[in-house]
Amino acid sequence: MTISDNSDSTIVLTIPAPVISSATSFISQSNGGRFITVLGDNFFGTTSVTWNDVAIGGFRVNNVGQITFGLPSSVAGTGTLVVTNGGGSASFTIN
Numbered sequence: 539m540t541i542s543d544n545s546d547s548t549i550v551l552t553i554p555a556p557v558i559s560s561a562t563s564f565i566s567q568s569n570g571g572r573f574i575t576v577l578g579d580n581f582f583g584t585t586s587v588t589w590n591d592v593a594i595g596g597f598r599v600n601n602v603g604q605i606t607f608g609l610p611s612s613v614a615g616t617g618t619l620v621v622t623n624g625g626g627s628a629s630f631t632i633n
Contacts, residue, residue, distance in 0.1 A: 555628060556622070558621060572609040574589070576605040580602065581599050594609075
């Protein structure tokens with residue numbers, strides 16, 4: 539978050555958009571579920587995560603630079619990930 543002062547002496551708070559630098563997919567040996575780990579920046583305040591245009595309800599923001607979530611084993615491990623916060627959105631494709 540950036541705090542600045544505009545010409546009216548009003549404090550302006552700017553939320554930076556998320557940045558995705560990498561995302562990896564792996565399959566759990568214990569239950570066969572697929573898990574995604576997303577690395578980047580500005581993940582605090584994340585309001586939504588989508589995978590191939592489907593909302594992910596159980597995502598977890600571990601810290602400002604990491605998000606994790608699980609996918610059912612029936613869902614493809616390749617696709618487009620979108621992370622959104624108050625500052626905007628970032629997308630990343632896992633092939």
